[in-house]
Structures are given as structure tokens and as C-alpha cells.
Amino acid sequence: MEKHSLKTIAQKLGISVATVSKALNDYKDISAATKKKVKDLAEELNFVPDSVAKSLRAKQSRLIGFIAPDLLHHFFFNILSGVLKVAQEKDYYVIVASSEDNMENEIRQLHLLVNKRVDGILLALSDNTLDYGHVNNVLQNDTPLVLYDKVSKAVKCSKVVINDRKAAQMATQHLIDIGCHKIAEVRGHFNALTAIDRFIGYRNTLRDNGIPYKREIVFEANGPTINDGIAIADRIFEHKDNINGILCHNDLLAIGIIIRLNELGVKIPEEIAILGFSDSPYTKITQPSLTTIKQHGHEIGRKACEILIEEIEAKVEKRPFKLKTIEVPIELIKRKSTSKSLT
Amino acid sequence: MEKHSLKTIAQKLGISVATVSKALNDYKDISAATKKKVKDLAEELNFVPDSVAKSLRAKQSRLIGFIAPDLLHHFFFNILSGVLKVAQEKDYYVIVASSEDNMENEIRQLHLLVNKRVDGILLALSDNTLDYGHVNNVLQNDTPLVLYDKVSKAVKCSKVVINDRKAAQMATQHLIDIGCHKIAEVRGHFNALTAIDRFIGYRNTLRDNGIPYKREIVFEANGPTINDGIAIADRIFEHKDNINGILCHNDLLAIGIIIRLNELGVKIPEEIAILGFSDSPYTKITQPSLTTIKQHGHEIGRKACEILIEEIEAKVEKRPFKLKTIEVPIELIKRKSTSKSLT
DNA sequence: TTGTACGCGTTATCAT
DNA sequence: ATGATAACGCGTACAA
Numbered sequence: 001m002e003k004h005s006l007k008t009i010a011q012k013l014g015i016s017v018a019t020v021s022k023a024l025n026d027y028k029d030i031s032a033a034t035k036k037k038v039k040d041l042a043e044e045l046n047f048v049p050d051s052v053a054k055s056l057r058a059k060q061s062r063l064i065g066f067i068a069p070d071l072l073h074h075f076f077f078n079i080l081s082g083v084l085k086v087a088q089e090k091d092y093y094v095i096v097a098s099s100e101d102n103m104e105n106e107i108r109q110l111h112l113l114v115n116k117r118v119d120g121i122l123l124a125l126s127d128n129t130l131d132y133g134h135v136n137n138v139l140q141n142d143t144p145l146v147l148y149d150k151v152s153k154a155v156k157c158s159k160v161v162i163n164d165r166k167a168a169q170m171a172t173q174h175l176i177d178i179g180c181h182k183i184a185e186v187r188g189h190f191n192a193l194t195a196i197d198r199f200i201g202y203r204n205t206l207r208d209n210g211i212p213y214k215r216e217i218v219f220e221a222n223g224p225t226i227n228d229g230i231a232i233a234d235r236i237f238e239h240k241d242n243i244n245g246i247l248c249h250n251d252l253l254a255i256g257i258i259i260r261l262n263e264l265g266v267k268i269p270e271e272i273a274i275l276g277f278s279d280s281p282y283t284k285i286t287q288p289s290l291t292t293i294k295q296h297g298h299e300i301g302r303k304a305c306e307i308l309i310e311e312i313e314a315k316v317e318k319r320p321f322k323l324k325t326i327e328v329p330i331e332l333i334k335r336k337s338t339s340k341s342l343t
Numbered sequence: 344m345e346k347h348s349l350k351t352i353a354q355k356l357g358i359s360v361a362t363v364s365k366a367l368n369d370y371k372d373i374s375a376a377t378k379k380k381v382k383d384l385a386e387e388l389n390f391v392p393d394s395v396a397k398s399l400r401a402k403q404s405r406l407i408g409f410i411a412p413d414l415l416h417h418f419f420f421n422i423l424s425g426v427l428k429v430a431q432e433k434d435y436y437v438i439v440a441s442s443e444d445n446m447e448n449e450i451r452q453l454h455l456l457v458n459k460r461v462d463g464i465l466l467a468l469s470d471n472t473l474d475y476g477h478v479n480n481v482l483q484n485d486t487p488l489v490l491y492d493k494v495s496k497a498v499k500c501s502k503v504v505i506n507d508r509k510a511a512q513m514a515t516q517h518l519i520d521i522g523c524h525k526i527a528e529v530r531g532h533f534n535a536l537t538a539i540d541r542f543i544g545y546r547n548t549l550r551d552n553g554i555p556y557k558r559e560i561v562f563e564a565n566g567p568t569i570n571d572g573i574a575i576a577d578r579i580f581e582h583k584d585n586i587n588g589i590l591c592h593n594d595l596l597a598i599g600i601i602i603r604l605n606e607l608g609v610k611i612p613e614e615i616a617i618l619g620f621s622d623s624p625y626t627k628i629t630q631p632s633l634t635t636i637k638q639h640g641h642e643i644g645r646k647a648c649e650i651l652i653e654e655i656e657a658k659v660e661k662r663p664f665k666l667k668t669i670e671v672p673i674e675l676i677k678r679k680s681t682s683k684s685l686t
Numbered sequence: 687t688t689g690t691a692c693g694c695g696t697t698a699t700c701a702t
Numbered sequence: 703a704t705g706a707t708a709a710c711g712c713g714t715a716c717a718a
Contacts, residue, residue, distance in 0.1 A: 003484075005711055016689045021713060031687060048458045052398045053711035056694050061395060062459075063438075071424045074417075081414045084441055093459055095406075096439045098427055115391045116436055141346075226627070255628060284569070285598060287630050348695055359705045364697060374703055396695035399710050 065113035082301025120144040168201025180245030229256020288336035408456035425644025463487040511544025523588030527560040572599020631679035
């Protein structure tokens with residue numbers, strides 16, 4: 001089965017390439033008879049137009065670049081699946097790349113995608129990205145770009161986010177409602193806006209409930225893994241008397257903490273209640289199961305991709321497009337790790 | 344920042360397009376002086392050659408299509424990360440698509456990728472793929488394709504697999520070695536070669552150890568989820584007296600079984616030992632932690648991508664290429680769910 | 687109703 | 703050392 005082009009069809013039929021092209025695209029000025037002739041032969045030869053040539057002419061690649069900070073967290077898979085869903089519906093292809101949570105790599109991937117002439121880019125900023133020149137370059141280069149999850153105010157583009165402040169507020173309030181008044185926070189470093197917003201939500205909620213904020217029970221993890229959680233748990237254990245609830249920025253950290261506290265004989269949730277972020281599948285398996293803030297990754301992916309495609313198509317049709325920031329709702333999923341009902 | 348082409352550079356410099364192209368590509372027959380002139384201006388204008396036009400001429404898109412049966416299993420993420428790694432090194436882009444474990448979708452995705460003129464395709468067959476015409480079409484279409492993980496003998500192409508028979512043999516032998524002689528098997532349906540091979544490994548190992556095979560303790564799960572495992576556990580419980588070890592084809596199923604058996608008060612591993620496949624991150628979290636066969640997804644991805652690119656480049660240089668089948672080693676990871684030492 | 691001619695941006699070949 | 707030309711495959715304004 002060799003590859004055929006308009007030319008081969010034209011030759012076999014003894015007509016011009018232009019006619020073949022028009023026939024296949026149902027131009028009105030082609031007779032029904034030739035249309036049929038052409039289409040039949042195309043069918044028979046299994047002809048498909050060369051999308052590269054098409055892209056060259058149309059100045060559209062139908063390619064979308066998707067950059068994730070890592071491919072380890074379940075969360076980004078959920079997002080990717082949402083992206084693929086929408087892209088497929090709208091007839092776009094998705095190129096996947098990982099920045100490995102590293103700014104240089106982020107820059108490199110962005111360059112590669114722009115050079116590949118993708119029609120648009122979906123990006124979650126790496127936690128180590130502190131300067132946004134490379135992202136703004138892409139925008140100035142007139143390539144539509146949508147930030148998702150990890151965003152920055154220093155970039156003027158559409159964004160899809162979760163309201164981290166509100167999420168942390170819901171989480172903290174939940175802990176307070178079940179009777180915790182000594183609530184520790186476990187988070188990553190402050191580069192990411194996400195971490196800052198959650199911290200603010202946490203702190204404000206304490207304030208609104210008349211609970212003093214105590215710096216000594218806020219812990220900063222080295223990384224987002226189970227082992228980092230285990231390490232933190234030992235430090236929490238030292239402050240055991242000052243803590244009866246933990247707001248943890250990340251499910252994996254929370255799981256590590258649960259594992260270690262179990263080993264140390266601390267009763268969860270009776271002595272210390274704990275709550276995570278992400279609703280990763282792990283949360284159902286831990287002992288006890290983990291209360292968590294669900295972030296609806298699939299939905300984030302869908303929305304981000306939808307907006308991006310809208311923007312791409314607006315650009316093609318030279319319509320103006322106004323930037324949007326969409327907030328995807330979060331959800332508190334209550335499980336056993338916060339199931340005590342103290343008074 | 345507008346987009347520039349060779350033409351704009353040529354005009355600004357008052358020289359021909361051909362010269363500009365040659366200068367940028369370091370042709371020997373261009374004077375050092377003009378080379379410098381051209382390169383400086385290109386730099387200044389932030390010129391990047393249009394990869395679409397390049398592809399059109401070179402008949403190479405530098406695009407690789409990656410089709411996974413689903414994007415839920417951690418395993419495929421590992422594979423994807425291996426693929427991305429190699430692709431990046433060799434300067435290829437990866438388009439990701441999911442067949443959703445559904446043959447029609449697999450066909451559709453394959454078509455789309457071929458139409459997009461990808462240079463090659465990485466495919467894991469869906470469990471519901473029973474006929475391979477569509478895959479063979481791709482090969483006849485002269486698009487290099489490598490099957491990974493889920494493969495079929497009915498397709499003549501390079502393959503990257505794990506030796507499922509051997510894996511099941513290792514697993515079964517391990518159960519026997521720790522003293523289990525009543526070993527149940529839990530698997531999915533038999534469409535997938537994988538399931539068949541594991542079954543053969545299981546059965547042969549029983550035979551080699553003089554243990555009779557009993558059909559009534561082989562269970563077929565409806566799907567690969569935790570809930571399916573929970574359902575199976577109830578059936579296992581009915582046969583409790585005839586089972587003291589479980590070979591489970593899938594970590595999620597195993598986790599479901601553990602959860603339910605815990606609830607039913609069955610002691611693991613003392614009364615029943617259990618073992619899974621995949622080394623998903625969950626395995627460290629269950630109570631007890633789960634012994635498993637690690638499949639090195641990252642390595643599968645790397646190898647598959649390497650072979651594919653070799654084949655692509657052989658094709659470009661019109662060298663012959665001989666198909667390979669690579670076996671990625673598996674590993675038995677011992678954890679607490681099989682830690683008894685009976686005699 | 688059909689065909690001619692050109693352009694998209696690049697590179698290879700052949701003249702100059 | 704440089705440039706004119708053609709070609710990759712497609713779509714379209716314009717001419718016939």
C-alpha cells in the first residue's frame with residue numbers, strides 16, 4: 001500500500017490536480033459526475049490528504065502542546081485525560097512533554113513546541129519557575145497559551161485554576177468543626193503560588209475562628225513524597241501535645257505521615273485527625289482512609305483545552321478573544337481520618 | 344515578535360533565499376563573511392526554521408504516536424515517561440492517544456496518527472482487540488510500529504514485552520517456597536495474551552512441584568479495579584479451607600482482596616498469602632504491604648522508543664532493518680503479604 | 687465546469 | 703561563492 005497524492009489521482013483520471021482537490025472538498029463548481037469519479041478512486045486507493053502539506057498551507061498544525069511539571073502525580077494524568085478527551089472531539093493532536101519541575105527544562109520544552117509550530121500550548125508552571133520571560137515570549141510570539149493549575153499573575157493569559165485559598169479554608173474549617181483546635185500545617189516550599197494561597201486560607205480560617213496561629217506547628221517538607229511525609233511525622237510527634245489536627249498540602253505527604261504515626265502508636269483520628277489534597281486513589285487504601293480535597297483534574301484538563309481551542313479558533317478567524325480565568329470547583333471528601341465527632 | 348522566514352532574511356540582506364538556507368546550514372560553499380552576516384541577522388530576528396515546511400520536504404515529521412489502552416494505570420505512565428525520555432534525546436515529539444481499551448477507538452487513533460504522518464507508532468493492544476487487520480494495515484502502509492506490553496504473534500513487527508510466563512512462574516514458586524500448597528489464581532478474561540501466559544506459568548509451576556491444578560480455585564475478575572477485587576474476595580472466602588496463597592494478576596485486584604479479607608478477619612499472610620503484579624505505588628501502603636512482580640514500565644518505554652527510532656532511521660537511510668523482540672526483565676519484590684516462613 | 691498558476695517555507699541540484 | 707529553479711502536496715484566485 002503506497003502513499004498516494006492528489007497528483008496520482010489526477011493522472012489516473014486524466015484530469016488536473018486542482019479539480020481533484022476541489023472534488024474532494026466538495027466545491028460547488030465541480031460536476032456531480034467527476035466528484036463521484038474522484039471520490040470513488042480516492043476511496044479505492046485509500047487516499048488521505050497529507051496533513052503536513054495541509055498544515056504548511058493552512059498555517060495550522062492542529063497540534064497542541066501539553067507540558068506537565070511531572071508525570072508521577074496521578075493528578076496530571078487526570079488532567080491529561082481531560083485534555084485528550086476535548087482535543088479528540090475537536091480534532092486536535094496532543095504532544096506531551098514534561099518539564100521535570102525544572103525551569104530550564106520548561107524553557108526548552110516551550111521552545112521545542114513553538115518551533116514545532118503547535119497551534120497552542122497548555123502549561124503548568126514548574127514550582128521552580130521564578131521568572132516568566134520565557135512564557136511571555138511565547139505569548140508575544142502569538143502562540144495561544146493557557147496556564148493550568150500552577151499559574152502566575154505575571155503572565156497575561158487565560159488560566160484554569162482551583163481556588164486554593166478556599167480549598168484550604170474548607171479543609172481547615174472541617175478540622176475545626178470536628179473539634180480540632182490545634183491544627184498543624186504541612187506544606188512544600190513557598191515558590192508555588194498554590195502553597196502560598198493554601199497557607200493564607202489556613203491562616204485566615206484560624207483567625208476567623210479565634211484560634212491563634214502558631215508558627216512552630218507549620219512544617220515545610222523537602223519534597224512531595226511518602227518518604228518526606230514519614231520524615232515530617234517524626235517532627236510532628238515531638239509536638240504531639242500541641243497538635244490534634246493536620247492540614248496537609250498533599251496526599252502523598254499525608255500518607256507518609258499516617259504510616260509513621262501508626263507505627264508510633266498515635267491514634268488517627270482520635271488523637272490526631274489528618275486531611276490531604278488531591279484525592280489520589282491511595283486515599284481509599286490507607287488505614288484509616290484519608291479525608292481529602294478533590295481537585296477534579298479531569299475537569300481542569302477539559303476546561304483548559306476548551307479555552308485554548310476557543311482561543312486558537314478565534315485567532316484563525318481573526319476574531320478578538322478575551323482572556324478568561326476559570327475556577328474549577330473543589331470538593332471536600334470526608335473519610336475516616338477526620339471522622340471523630342468531638343464536642 | 345512576528346514570524347520570519349528565509350525570505351525576509353534574504354530580502355533584508357539583499358541576497359537569495361538559497362544562500363541564506365545554505366549559510367544557516369553551514370554549507371562549505373558559502374563564504375565565512377556571508378555566513379556571519381546571515382547568522383547574525385537570524386539571531387537578531389529570533390529566526391527559527393519552519394518545521395512544517397521542513398517536514399514537507401524531508402518527508403519526516405519527527406512525530407511519534409503513542410497509544411495506551413488507558414491512562415488510569417500507573418504502569419502506562421511509567422512507560423510514557425520512558426518514551427518521552429528517549430524521544431527527547433533523539434529529538435522526536437510524542438503525540439499521546441488512548442484507545443480506552445476498545446478496539447474501535449484503537450482503529451480510529453491509529454488512523455488519525457497515520458494521517459498525521461507520524462514517523463512511527465508505539466502501541467499496546469487493547470484487551471478487546473481480537474483481530475489485527477488495522478495494525479497490519481499500518482505496517483503495510485510502511486509506517487514503523489512497535490508493540491509494547493500487550494502484543495500479538497499475529498502482527499509482524501518489533502515488540503517489547505515482559506516474560507509473563509516466567510513472571511508467573513517466579514511468583515508461584517515464591518508462594519510455594521514459603522509453604523503455600525493451595526494456591527488460587529485471580530485473573531482477568533483470556534483475551535489478552537498476558538493473561539494466558541501467566542496462567543500457563545502458574546499451572547506449569549504447580550505441575551513441576553507436584554501440586555495438582557484445581558480449576559475451582561481459579562477466579563476470573565470482571566475488571567481490573569479494587570472493587571472487582573473486593574467482589575472476588577468474597578468468593579475466595581467461601582473456599583477458604585482450600586486456599587492458603589493467592590497469585591493475583593493485578594495489584595488493584597490484590598488490594599481489593601486484601602481490604603476485604605481484612606474485614607472478614609482473615610490473617611494475611613498467616614492464613615492466606617497474596618501476591619500481585621505491577622509494583623504500583625499502592626503496594627507499599629496496604630496492610631500488610633503487598634509482594635508484587637515489578638514490571639519496569641520506564642524501561643519498557645525506553646526500549647520500545649529506542650527500537651522504534653532505530654527502525655525509523657533505518658527506513659530514512661533505506662537500510663534494511665530486522666525486527667526485534669526484546670524482553671524486559673521482571674523482578675520479584677518481596678513484602679509482608681508473603682512474609683510467612685512455614686515449613 | 688475545468689484547468690492554469692501561484693504560494694506556503696524549505697532544501698537540493700545545477701548554472702553562473 | 704552565489705543564485706535561479708524545481709520540488710515536496712495542497713488549496714484557491716483567476717482565466718478559459
